[in-house]
Amino acid sequence: MTDQGITLKVKEVVNDVFRLSIVYGLEKDGKPLDTDLLFENFTPTDPEQDPYVNEYTFTDENGKELNLSRHWQKVGNDRMLYLSLDDVAPGKEVKSLTDLPNKLFIDFNINQIGETAGKWHLNVPVDLSKAKASTMVIPLNKRYESPFGFSLDFLQLRHGPSKSEMLVQVNETQKWKRSYQVDPSFRYQIKDGQGRVIAAEDFLPLHDLAIESKNAIPQFAIGQGTSGKMRYWHAFLPFQEAKNLKLELTTLYTEERMAKDFSVSFDPKEVMKQPLTKEIEGKEMAFTARMKTEEAKERLSDGREAFQGKGWVIEADQQLGADTLDLKWALQDSQGSEMTPGQQVALLSQDEQGNYRNRTLFFFQDDAAVPDRVTMTYNRYTKANPVSWSIPLEPSSDPALPEVPKVYDMTIEDLNKPEIVAKAEKAVRELVPGEPVEMYGVTELDDRWFLHLKGEDAGMAIVDKATGEPFILRRHYTYDKLDGALRQKAEQAMRELDSGQNRWFEWGERLKMKDHNEWIISGERAEVVIDAVTGAVTKAALKYSPKEVNEQIKTAAGQAYAALSNGKEMRIGSVERVKTPLKDVWELAVLGNRFNVSIGAVTRQVTSAGFTYKDDTFGDEAKARTLFATPYYTAEKALGAVGPEVKKLFGIDLGGYRASAQLNEYTFTKQGAATVKAKVNAKGDFWEYRVESEQGKSE
Numbered sequence: 001m002t003d004q005g006i007t008l009k010v011k012e013v014v015n016d017v018f019r020l021s022i023v024y025g026l027e028k029d030g031k032p033l034d035t036d037l038l039f040e041n042f043t044p045t046d047p048e049q050d051p052y053v054n055e056y057t058f059t060d061e062n063g064k065e066l067n068l069s070r071h072w073q074k075v076g077n078d079r080m081l082y083l084s085l086d087d088v089a090p091g092k093e094v095k096s097l098t099d100l101p102n103k104l105f106i107d108f109n110i111n112q113i114g115e116t117a118g119k120w121h122l123n124v125p126v127d128l129s130k131a132k133a134s135t136m137v138i139p140l141n142k143r144y145e146s147p148f149g150f151s152l153d154f155l156q157l158r159h160g161p162s163k164s165e166m167l168v169q170v171n172e173t174q175k176w177k178r179s180y181q182v183d184p185s186f187r188y189q190i191k192d193g194q195g196r197v198i199a200a201e202d203f204l205p206l207h208d209l210a211i212e213s214k215n216a217i218p219q220f221a222i223g224q225g226t227s228g229k230m231r232y233w234h235a236f237l238p239f240q241e242a243k244n245l246k247l248e249l250t251t252l253y254t255e256e257r258m259a260k261d262f263s264v265s266f267d268p269k270e271v272m273k274q275p276l277t278k279e280i281e282g283k284e285m286a287f288t289a290r291m292k293t294e295e296a297k298e299r300l301s302d303g304r305e306a307f308q309g310k311g312w313v314i315e316a317d318q319q320l321g322a323d324t325l326d327l328k329w330a331l332q333d334s335q336g337s338e339m340t341p342g343q344q345v346a347l348l349s350q351d352e353q354g355n356y357r358n359r360t361l362f363f364f365q366d367d368a369a370v371p372d373r374v375t376m377t378y379n380r381y382t383k384a385n386p387v388s389w390s391i392p393l394e395p396s397s398d399p400a401l402p403e404v405p406k407v408y409d410m411t412i413e414d415l416n417k418p419e420i421v422a423k424a425e426k427a428v429r430e431l432v433p434g435e436p437v438e439m440y441g442v443t444e445l446d447d448r449w450f451l452h453l454k455g456e457d458a459g460m461a462i463v464d465k466a467t468g469e470p471f472i473l474r475r476h477y478t479y480d481k482l483d484g485a486l487r488q489k490a491e492q493a494m495r496e497l498d499s500g501q502n503r504w505f506e507w508g509e510r511l512k513m514k515d516h517n518e519w520i521i522s523g524e525r526a527e528v529v530i531d532a533v534t535g536a537v538t539k540a541a542l543k544y545s546p547k548e549v550n551e552q553i554k555t556a557a558g559q560a561y562a563a564l565s566n567g568k569e570m571r572i573g574s575v576e577r578v579k580t581p582l583k584d585v586w587e588l589a590v591l592g593n594r595f596n597v598s599i600g601a602v603t604r605q606v607t608s609a610g611f612t613y614k615d616d617t618f619g620d621e622a623k624a625r626t627l628f629a630t631p632y633y634t635a636e637k638a639l640g641a642v643g644p645e646v647k648k649l650f651g652i653d654l655g656g657y658r659a660s661a662q663l664n665e666y667t668f669t670k671q672g673a674a675t676v677k678a679k680v681n682a683k684g685d686f687w688e689y690r691v692e693s694e695q696g697k698s699e
Contacts, residue, residue, distance in 0.1 A: 001108075001119075001120045001121065001122050003118035003119050003120055004113075004116050004117075004118040005028055005029070006026060006027070006028050006033065006113055006116060006118070006120070007026065007027040007028070008024065008025075008026060008108065008110055008113075008120040008122060009024060009025055009026075009027060010022060010023075010024045010108070010122060010124050011023045011024060011025060011078070013124070013126055014162070015126060015127075015128065015130075015131050015161075016131055016135075016160045016161050016162045016163065017085065017097070017100060017128060017131045017132055017135040017160050017161075018084065018085050018086045018094075018135075018158065018160055018163075018165070018233075019082065019083070019084060019085070019160070019162065019163065020082070020083040020085065020104070020126065021080055021081070021082055021083075022080065022081045022083070022106060022124070023075065023078055023079070023080050023081075024078065024079055024081070024108070025077060025078035025079070026038070026077070026113065032076075032077040032078075033077065033113075034077050035074065035077060035078060035079040036074075037113045037114035038054055038079070038110065038113060039054075040112075040114060053111045053112045054109070054110045054111060054112060055107075055109040055571060055590075056070065056081065056106065056107065056108060056109070057106075057107040057109065057571070057573065058083065058104060058105070058106055058107070059104075059105045059107070059545075060101035060103065060104060060105075061101055061102060061103040061105075062545070062547075063545045063546065063547030063548070064545050065545060065546075065573065065574075066085075066101075066104070068083045068084060068085065069083070069084040070082065070083055070084075083106075085100060085104075086233070094137065095137070095139075096137060097132050097135060097137060100128060100132065101128060102127070102128055102129050102132070103125060103126065103127055103128060103129075104125075104126040104128060105123055105124070105125055105126070106123070106124040106126065107121070107122070107123050107124075107571075108120065108121065108122040108123075108124065109121055109571050111568070119569070131160065131161055134160065134161045135158070135159065135160045135161070136158070136159040136240065137156055137157075137158050138156060138157040138158070138159075138393065138394070138395050139155075139156060139395060139396055139398075140154045140155055140156060140157060140391065140393070140396050141153075141154075141155060141396050141398040141399070141400060141401055142154045142391045142396065142398070143401050144249055144389050146184075146252055146387075148175075148176060148179070148180070148184075148252065148254060148385075149172070149173045149174075149175030149176030149177075149179060149180075150170060150171060150172045150173060150176045150184040151170075151171045151173075151404060152168060152169070152170060152171075152184075152186065152249070153168065153169040153170075153171065153401050154166065154167075154168055154247065154391065155167045155168065155169060155231075155401075157245075157393050158233075159238065159239075159240035160238070161238070162238065163217055163235045163236060163237070163238055164199070164235075164236050164237070164238050164239050164240060165233050165234060165235045165236065166190075166201070166233070166234045166236075166247075167231065167232075167233050168231070168232050168233075168234065169225075169229065169230070169231045169232075170183070170184050170229070170230050170231075170232065171228070171229055171404035172184065172228040172229070172407045173404070173405070173407060174407055174408070174411055174441075176407075177228065177407045177408075177409075178410075178414075180254060180255060182205070182255050183205060183230070184252070184253075185203055185204045185205065185252070185253035186203050186249065186251060186252050186253065187200065187201065187202045187203065187212055187249075187250050187251040187253075188200065188201055188247055188248060188249045188250060189201075189214070189247075189248050189250060190236075190239070190245055190246070190247050190248075190393065191245070191246050191248060192239075192242040192243060192244060192245060193242075193243050193244030193245075197214055198214075198215065198239045198242055198245075199214055199215045199216070199236040199237070199239055200212060200213050200214035200215070200216070201213055201216055201234040201236075202216075202251075203232070203234070204253060204325075204382075206326075206346070206382075208345060208346035208347070208348060209325045209326060209346060209348050209382065211348050211349070211350065212251075212350075215236045215237040215239075216234065216235065216236055217235040217236060217237065219233075219235055222234070222235075226406075227407065228406060228407030228408075229404065229406065229407075245392070245393035245394075246390055246391070246392055246393060247390060247391050247392075247393055248388075248389070248390040249387055249388075249389040249390065250386065250387065250388075251384050251385065251386060251387060252385045252387050253325070253382055253383065253384055253385070254382075254383050254385060255328075255380055255381070255382055255383070256380065256381055256382075256383045257379060257380050258378070258379040258380065258381070260379070261377050261378070261379045262280050262281075262377065262378055262379070263375055263376065263377040264276070264278055264285070264287065264375070264376050265373060265374070265375040265376075266287060266373070266374060267372060267373055267374075268289040268312070268314065268370050268371065268374055269289075269370060271287050271288050271289045271314075272288070272289045272290055272291070275287065275288045276288075282321065283318060283319060283320055283321065283324070283327075284318075284319040285316060285317065285318045285319070286316075286317040287314065287315070287316055287317075287376070288314075288315045288317070289312060289313065289314045289315070289370075290312065290313050290315075291311075291312050291313075292307060292309075292310055292311050292312060292313055292363070293310060294310070295308075295309055295310060296308075300345065300347060301347055302347055304345070306343055306345050306361075306363070307342075307343060307361075307363040309365060309366055310365075310366035311342065311363055311364050311365045311366045312363075312364050312370055313361055313362065313363050313364075314331075314361070314362045314364075314374065314376075315359060315360070315361050315362075316329065316358075316359070316360045316362075316376070317357070317358075317359045318357070318358045318359070318360070319355070319356075319357055320355070320356045320357070320358055320381075321355055321356065322353070322354045322355050322356070322384075323383055323384050323385070324356060324381050324382065324383060324384070325348060325356055325358065325381075325382040325383075325384060326346055326348070326358050326360065326381060326382050327358075327360075327378040327380075327381050328378050328379075328380040328381060328382075329360065329362075329376050329377070329378050330376070330377050330378070331362065331374060331375070331376050331377075332374070332375045332377070333371040333373065333374060333375075334371055334372050334373035334374075339364070339371075339374065341362040341363055341364055342363050342364060342365045343363045344360065344361070344362050344363070345360070345361045345363075346358055346359070346360045346361075347359040347360075347361070356384075403456055405456070406441065406452070406456060406457070407441070408440075408441025408442055408443055408452060409441075409442060409443045409444055410441070410442045410444075411440065411441060411442065412439050412440060412441070412442060412451070414442065415442045415449070417468075419468070420449075420451075420463060420468045421439050421451065423468065423469070423470065424439060424451045424461035424463055424470045425437050425438070425439055425461075427461060427470045427473055428453065428459065428461055428470075428473055428475060431473050431475055431510055431512055432475050432510055435475070437453065438453065438454040439451045439452070439453060439454070439461070440452060440453065440454035440455075447464065447465050447466065448462055448463060448464055448465060449462070449463045449465060450462055450463075451463060451470075453475070457476050458475070458476055459473075459474045459475040459476045459509075459510075460473075460474050461473050461474075471513065471514065472511075472512070472513045473510075473511070473512040473513070474509060474510070474511055475509065475510040476507060476508070476509050477507060477508045477509070477510075478506070478507055478508075479505040479506055479507055479508055479521070479523075481508075482508045482519075482521065486508070486519060486521065486530065487505075487521075489528075489530060489535070489537060490504075490505060490521040490528040490530065490537075491504065491505075493528045493537045493540040493579075494526055494528065494540060494542065496540070496579070497540055497542050497577050497579060498542055498577070501525075501526075501542065503523075504523045504525065504526035504542075505521050505522060505523040505526060505528075506522065506523045506524065507521075507522060507523075508520070508521045508522070509521075509522070510532065512532070517531070517532045517533055518530060518531055518532050518538065519532055524543075525542055525543040525544075526540075526541065526542050526543070527539070527540070527541045528540050528541075536581075538580060538581065539578065539579070539580045540578075540579045540580075541576050541577065541578045541579070542576065542577045543574070543575065543576045544575045544576070544577065545575070546572040546573075546575055548575070549572075549575050549586065549588075552604050553586050553588070553599045553604060554572060554588070556599045556604055556605065556606055557570060557572065557586075557588040557597045557599055557606075558570040559606075560597045560606045560609040560649055561590070561595055561597065561609075563609075563645065563648040563649055564595075564609060564611065564645060564648075564649070565595075565611075570588075570590060570595070571590055572588055572589075572590065573589055573590050574588070574589045575587070575588050575589075576588075577601065578598075579601070582697045582698060583598070583607065583697065583698035584600070584601040584602065585598040585599060585600055585601055585607055585698060586598065586599045586600075586601060594611060594612055594613040595609075595610070595611050595612070596608075596609070596610055596612060597609040597610075598690075598698065600698070605650070605651075606649050606650060606691075607690060607691055607698040608688070608689065608690030608691070608698065609649055609688070609689055609690075610679070610687050610688030610689060610690075611687045611688075612687075612688075614681050614685055614687035615679070615681065615687060615688070616681045616682050616683075617664060617681075617682075621663075624663045624664055625663060627664070627682050628661075628663040628664045628680075628682075631661040632661075632664075632680050632682075632684050633661070633666070633680070633684070635658065635659035635660070635661075636659075638659045638661065638666045638668075638678075639654050639657060639659050639668065641684075641686060642654070642666070642668070642676070642678045642686050642689070645686065645689060646668075646676055646678075646689060649689055649691075650674075650676065650689075650691045652673075652674060652676060652691065654668055654676070656670050657669060657670045657673075657676070658670070664679050664680050664681070665677060665678070665679050665680075666678050666679075666680065666686075674691050674692065674693055675691070675692045675693070676689070676690070676691050676692075677689070677690050677691075677692065678690075
């Protein structure tokens with residue numbers, strides 16, 4: 001696509017079912033341009049800059065937008081966009097190849113390249129059928145229970161054209177959380193029928209220590225989930241042709257704490273001349289130091305480059321034995337001040353007897369003077385615990401593994417405030433009488449505690465620390481556990497929105513807080529809110545893909561966007577039909593929700609529109625009170641400022657209207673006419689407009 005003399009060219013797509021790589025570049029006058037120009041507006045410097053001016057959207061063959069994980073890497077002047085097609089969040093993983101689309105469409109919606117505005121819109125089709133035919137998903141569903149308080153679920157082995165990968169879920173328990181406070185780490189290997197290791201994953205958070213991986217492919221993002229329950233996909237060079245495969249779990253890593261601190265103190269200038277050797281509990285150590293006089297990075301013994309610029313280096317060369325990978329050193333100068341190196345690198349190796357040697361290098365920048373004394377202290381270390389457990393890598397008919405209880409920062413017992421817990425349990429019990437209620441886990445945030453009910457996402461009470469009073473109560477249910485009358489009312493509300501849809505709901509929630517006492521009944525596309533006191537439906541909403549929406553509605557939304565953006569074309573990212581006692585509208589947004597517009601479901605007229613990224617007091621009423629203590633505009637100037645936009649959006653002439661201001665919102669009224677409201681930011685830009693009847697309705 002060429003515009004303004006600049007060409008956007010998509011050069012190739014490397015297509016795997018679970019991983020796509022798209023290479024694209026820019027040219028002008030036949031010469032390549034730097035693709036950094038596409039990203040200059042990602043961090044706008046003023047409210048007039050649109051941070052989403054360049055977008056990338058992905059849809060399947062039915063027009064459904066796919067929220068794919070994406071990453072970029074620069075290749076020369078070009079870019080390579082990586083897409084991950086599999087979502088490994090619990091319950092969302094690809095269970096079979098039928099879960100994946102046969103075709104994928106990648107939309108490049110480029111509207112600015114550097115300082116040049118234009119339209120570079122490309123729709124790139126990707127046929128996944130051949131890749132799907134070359135792919136295999138093998139269910140495993142095997143769990144290993146560790147003695148340390150975590151378990152490993154080996155869920156799937158996947159083979160594709162460009163990689164094989166293992167899907168693993170790591171489940172923590174309160175025992176692990178209380179004892180270790182770090183994520184579990186482990187190593188496993190995969191052997192073929194002849195006993196050869198064809199793949200291995202040494203899964204440690206510090207890459208320097210993961211020396212026993214084999215044929216592993218580094219990835220940008222390898223995990224997804226929630227605290228205490230994470231799913232990872234470990235990618236390897238393809239081994240689909242290997243036979244009689246077996247997975248062996250060989251090592252569990254723990255971070256252990258010593259009974260006491262161990263320290264060594266020295267003058268760096270002295271160890272630059274003569275190494276200092278120590279032996280601590282059978283571990284031999286040699287400490288040296290040296291100056292680095294070159295600006296260029298050094299090439300280390302493992303091939304990596306490190307230590308940019310001049311400075312000085314401390315090295316701790318440690319013989320650690322067969323069960324210790326590293327020592328967690330902390331450094332202080334002669335004044336007792338903490339010393340933070342500019343870079344720290346570990347070079348780990350293992351001899352034939354399985355003993356580890358760890359050379360840890362601490363680099364300090366050139367402006368840091370070499371102190372007279374350095375004290376190095378450790379009381380923690382990474383321990384390798386051998387384990388023997390294996391499973392055959394063959395399709396399993398075992399049922400899905402049972403859920404592991406969720407873990408929290410602490411338990412109710414750890415909190416040790418029984419009177420507060422009892423009060424919260426009583427409040428939740430009154431919310432839904434007859435239901436069992438038992439608090440279990442606790443998370444803490446600033447001035448409040450979150451007391452979680454026992455059971456997977458069963459609900460919570462949010463408690464004010466100062467008063468001990470619960471002020472927000474939530475109770476969660478699966479949809480089939482809800483009262484039949486509630487389900488009937490929710491389904492009727494959905495039928496009134498779209499009688500052609502069904503299977504709307506998955507779960508229900510009872511919510512009680514200061515301004516709300518309601519049931520929220522939801523699914524992937526639908527939401528109904530029912531007042532818990534009156535039983536009235538206060539909101540019904542249903543999501544659609546842009547292709548499912550009436551052209552008249554999309555045209556009205558596009559005209560509103562063009563009116564407020566100097567004629568730009570609206571690329572619709574999301575659509576939702578929303579009905580409340582005060583409105584019945586279609587709500588449309590561009591990708592990122594930076595622009596939202598509402599269209600009346602009956603009138604097909606614009607009822608509201610606004611650029612949300614220009615809101616400089618989002619959710620911060622205290623900031624709004626400070627910024628707008630004095631109205632930005634007088635009544636007359638406000639009428640003049642919004643008049644042209646109101647005319648374009650709603651067809652309303654503000655002649656004869658009166659204006660009033662409350663903080664950043666201006667209200668324009670006229671007897672017997674619709675009310676217009678508009679919000680302003682601290683620079684005087686009106687960024688949101690809406691129209692209401694005299695009764696406060698948007699129609």
